[in-house]
Amino acid sequence: MNRIPFGVRRLDTTIDGGAPAGSLVMLSGEAGAGARAFMYTATMMNALSRADPEEFDLYYGDVVEGASVPPEIHFISFTAEESRLRREIEHVLNDEIVEAASEGVTFHDLSPEYFRLSPVPRDWYSAKTATISDLGQGTDRSSVTEALGDVLTEHATDNLVVIDSLTDLISAAGDELAWSDIPTLLKGMSRAAYEWGGLVLVLLNHETLSDEEHGQLIDACDGTFMFEWESGGSARARTLVVRQFRGVLSRIEAEDIVQFETEIGDAGFDISDVRKIR
DSSP: OOEEOOSOHHHHHHTTTSEETTEEEEEEEOTTSSHHHHHHHHHHHHHHHHHOHHHHHHHTOOOOTTBOOOSOEEEEESSOOHHHHHHHHHTTSOHHHHHHHGGGEEEEEOHHHHSTTSSSOGGGTSTTOTTTOSSOTTOOOOOHHHHHHHHHHHHOTTSEEEEEOHHHHHHTBTTTBOTTHHHHHHHHHHHHHHHHOSEEEEEEEGGGSOHHHHHHHHHHSSEEEEEEEEEETTEEEEEEEEEEETTTHHHHHHTTEEEEEEEEETTEEEEEEEEEOO
């Protein structure tokens, strides 16, 4: 089965190269626990592989046999413009990586659709969007889900698409969406992702949800990575647990791995240690 790298070398090596092609993966985390850093790393390292192969080899190395980097990288944001996202990414990855990889990422700013029915003044979000998204300029799409669907339908086939974030969509529930629409949307996205054959990553801050709501979203996705803080004595550590993932979890269980300890380095999100069943 062809796999798509997450761009985190030690993780990709452990799981035979990355995510199975055709997967929808939720990055579910506590605030600051690493989910956003993982998202930025996956975006930029995959883009770097084609934008600057030498830099990619320096920071990542060889892609595992059986895995292949997607031809295009698309980053969808409901609330932030490209310049702001780049500033945030520069806090996670080395400036050389960001500068080289950015040309390989297409950013899609859906804030006009997202804020359309909100009390936010139009000139707060519309003035700077003309050069951000290459899709839908001058159109009258009626909803943020239609705008999201347009981007995915046009760009998701064989590619990496990163969605920032599901939390934003959930916060819009009640205006344009009901809560029940969110798991249904993910189930439909998972079904379509299988046909697209690429990889879709969606970010979530699960602290905003009840356990039942979070469980419904986990069930709707092909895979879920949990990013959490763990306290020990006077220190706190970021950890990663693969909650469920077809074609991936079995590999981790076979190695008796229960948890990954993580860190943020020059190449972004990384695995610093692997905890196994003793």
